[in-house]
Amino acid sequence: MSKNREIAQIFDRIADMLDILEDNRFKIRAYRNAARNLSELGDDVETIAERSQLEEIPGIGKDLGLKIKEYIETNKITYYEELKKKAPEELVALLGIQGLGPKTLAKLFKELKVRNLDDLQKAIEGDEILELEGMGEKKVQDIKRGIQIFKESVKRTPLGIVLPIAETLISEIGKIPGTEGTVAAGSLRRMRETIGDIDILTKADDGQNVIKAFTELPFVKEVLASGGTKGSIIIKNGVQVDLRVVSPESYGAALHYFTGSKAHNVKLRTIALKKGFKINEYGIFRDQEKLAGETEKEIYSILGIDWIPPEIREDKGEIEASFEGRLPDLVELSDIKGDLHTHTKWSDGKSSIEEMALKAKELGYEYIAITDHSPSSRIAGGLSVEKLYEKKKEIEAVRKRLKGIKVLMGSEVDIKSDGSLDYPDEVLKDLDVVVASVHSGFKMDRETMTTRIVKALQNPFVHVLGHPTGRLIGERDPYDVDIDRVIRTAKEFGKSLEVNSFYSRLDLNNINVKKAVDIGVKIVISTDSHHADNLGMMRLGVATARRGWAEKKDVLNTLGYDELRKWLNSHSSR
DNA sequence: GCCGTTTTCGGCCCGACTGTTTTCAGTCG
Numbered sequence: 001m002s003k004n005r006e007i008a009q010i011f012d013r014i015a016d017m018l019d020i021l022e023d024n025r026f027k028i029r030a031y032r033n034a035a036r037n038l039s040e041l042g043d044d045v046e047t048i049a050e051r052s053q054l055e056e057i058p059g060i061g062k063d064l065g066l067k068i069k070e071y072i073e074t075n076k077i078t079y080y081e082e083l084k085k086k087a088p089e090e091l092v093a094l095l096g097i098q099g100l101g102p103k104t105l106a107k108l109f110k111e112l113k114v115r116n117l118d119d120l121q122k123a124i125e126g127d128e129i130l131e132l133e134g135m136g137e138k139k140v141q142d143i144k145r146g147i148q149i150f151k152e153s154v155k156r157t158p159l160g161i162v163l164p165i166a167e168t169l170i171s172e173i174g175k176i177p178g179t180e181g182t183v184a185a186g187s188l189r190r191m192r193e194t195i196g197d198i199d200i201l202t203k204a205d206d207g208q209n210v211i212k213a214f215t216e217l218p219f220v221k222e223v224l225a226s227g228g229t230k231g232s233i234i235i236k237n238g239v240q241v242d243l244r245v246v247s248p249e250s251y252g253a254a255l256h257y258f259t260g261s262k263a264h265n266v267k268l269r270t271i272a273l274k275k276g277f278k279i280n281e282y283g284i285f286r287d288q289e290k291l292a293g294e295t296e297k298e299i300y301s302i303l304g305i306d307w308i309p310p311e312i313r314e315d316k317g318e319i320e321a322s323f324e325g326r327l328p329d330l331v332e333l334s335d336i337k338g339d340l341h342t343h344t345k346w347s348d349g350k351s352s353i354e355e356m357a358l359k360a361k362e363l364g365y366e367y368i369a370i371t372d373h374s375p376s377s378r379i380a381g382g383l384s385v386e387k388l389y390e391k392k393k394e395i396e397a398v399r400k401r402l403k404g405i406k407v408l409m410g411s412e413v414d415i416k417s418d419g420s421l422d423y424p425d426e427v428l429k430d431l432d433v434v435v436a437s438v439h440s441g442f443k444m445d446r447e448t449m450t451t452r453i454v455k456a457l458q459n460p461f462v463h464v465l466g467h468p469t470g471r472l473i474g475e476r477d478p479y480d481v482d483i484d485r486v487i488r489t490a491k492e493f494g495k496s497l498e499v500n501s502f503y504s505r506l507d508l509n510n511i512n513v514k515k516a517v518d519i520g521v522k523i524v525i526s527t528d529s530h531h532a533d534n535l536g537m538m539r540l541g542v543a544t545a546r547r548g549w550a551e552k553k554d555v556l557n558t559l560g561y562d563e564l565r566k567w568l569n570s571h572s573s574r
Numbered sequence: 575g576c577c578g579t580t581t582t583c584g585g586c587c588c589g590a591c592t593g594t595t596t597t598c599a600g601t602c603g
Contacts, residue, residue: 026585029576030575034575064576099592099600102601103600103601104600134595134599135594136594139593226591228590230590230591257603265587281588
């Protein structure tokens with residue numbers, strides 16, 4: 001785990017501790033804000049510290065800068081160690097229980113000496129807990145249920161898993177009489193790579209009845225809350241779903257509000273206040289007068305700026321960009337003309353070349369590249385040179401049979417541990433598309449790994465670096481690589497970097513996409529499909545690219561076939 | 575504890591739901 005993440009987690013835990021200790025709430029907010037900025041930072045905090053630029057990180061001032069420095073130098077933060085004595089870590093972890101907040105936890109700690117989950121469960125069973133102020137039978141039951149959910153809790157789920165589920169839900173909710181314009185909000189609408197819970201918004205005049213119908217849908221496992229405008233349920237796979245019902249005249253304001261991100265909303269509201277407006281989920285107001293609320297666009301417009309696409313609402317410069325009229329014109333799924341990274345039965349895929357090509361055609365593409373593995377990927381059925389040329393013959397046959405889709409002959413070639421490629425140059429030069437990827441030796445140190453990848457990028461026949469950091473969401477951290485150097489090398493040698501759309505990869509991530517497009521490196525959005533059905537994951541990659549501010553011009557596979565061929569030929573030594 | 579299109583000091587987003595209250599506190603997003 002990177003130092004950025006480690007320090008961010010500590011700052012978050014400090015915030016939790018201060019919350020329980022009832023410290024100044026703005027100080028607590030400062031810690032949370034700093035933690036968020038650190039974890040979303042594209043640059044290595046150690047490098048920033050070396051340059052004495054810590055205080056240039058948003059949310060980091062003199063004090064937190066020193067604490068970061070202390071952690072880098074000594075691997076601990078004294079303030080944090082001191083706090084642990086007053087609010088033990090095991091106790092703080094209990095804040096993860098729904099319905100149990102800092103105030104209640106502090107009370108349980110002080111009055112009943114609750115220090116961990118065991119203590120809490122015992123306290124719940126006893127009678128003493130009912131004597132605490134503000135505590136009743138119902139609340140005890142709530143905490144009990146919270147503990148149950150806490151134990152079974154699913155962590156954040158990858159976007160690619162949640163998206164199809166959410167779409168089913170939205171369609172079901174859309175069938176409830178009186179609803180209209182049912183859509184996703186929250187991190188789902190922003191297409192974050194992982195989703196905590198599913199937020200859905202709908203328009204209706206009779207909220208009470210819609211929420212009631214919602215809580216009675218067949219997939220509901222448990223109802224957490226049910227009111228006149230808002231309902232919360234847990235569905236059978238354990239994911240929480242929140243539905244908000246608003247009236248049509250507030251729909252835009254509510255959609256904006258529930259889409260977030262929180263940081264984006266806070267910044268926008270603060271700006272609104274300074275301009276004499278007030279924004280809430282019902283609209284934008286001056287004094288008591290409601291100026292707008294039906295659409296998101298009106299709200300931005302009254303503030304004097306353009307509508308901001310949800311994918312970049314992270315308070316990462318998009319509000320400033322909007323004020324300056326330089327919002328990016330983000331790439332769209334419909335701009336994509338083909339897929340340049342796919343596998344077939346020839347290696348570890350499940351579909352034939354023809355099936356892949358037909359599916360690509362069905363998606364409206366102009367081309368698809370078939371890029372099976374190279375010999376070193378034994379487990380993945382990597383192709384020997386002989387097999388590779390046999391496959392080429394089949395591709396030629398498919399080309400003759402199929403009209404309306406161009407099939408490119410390619411390979412996903414392993415980058416071996418010394419940075420050389422898994423096929424010799426005279427073989428690579430016969431391929432239309434060469435995607436070079438790391439599939440082994442993930443544990444190398446940063447310098448060795450970076451040198452390895454940089455060397456591969458210097459090969460004159462390589463077009464694309466596949467899944468450049470090797471991370472698997474929720475399973476494997478990225479390998480230790482100096483991504484900035486990789487991006488600079490790609491720029492220098494005219495190579496493209498992949499945004500792998502496979503749901504557990506999304507690699508490059510949004511932060512690195514932004515770095516790449518900022519210096520003019522072309523990205524290519526590919527699916528790495530191992531089945532024809534996986535080609536549809538393209539939308540996840542497009543979303544990731546959009547989150548990284550990529551425009552159509554930044555994306556190689558928005559080029560038409562002829563233009564693409566030109567690019568491929570001019571960017572290698574064929 | 576941070577930060578400056580009112581400020582280097584004095585602010586820091588806003589409302590719904592629930593339970594335990596009889597006017598509000600805690601929690602959540």
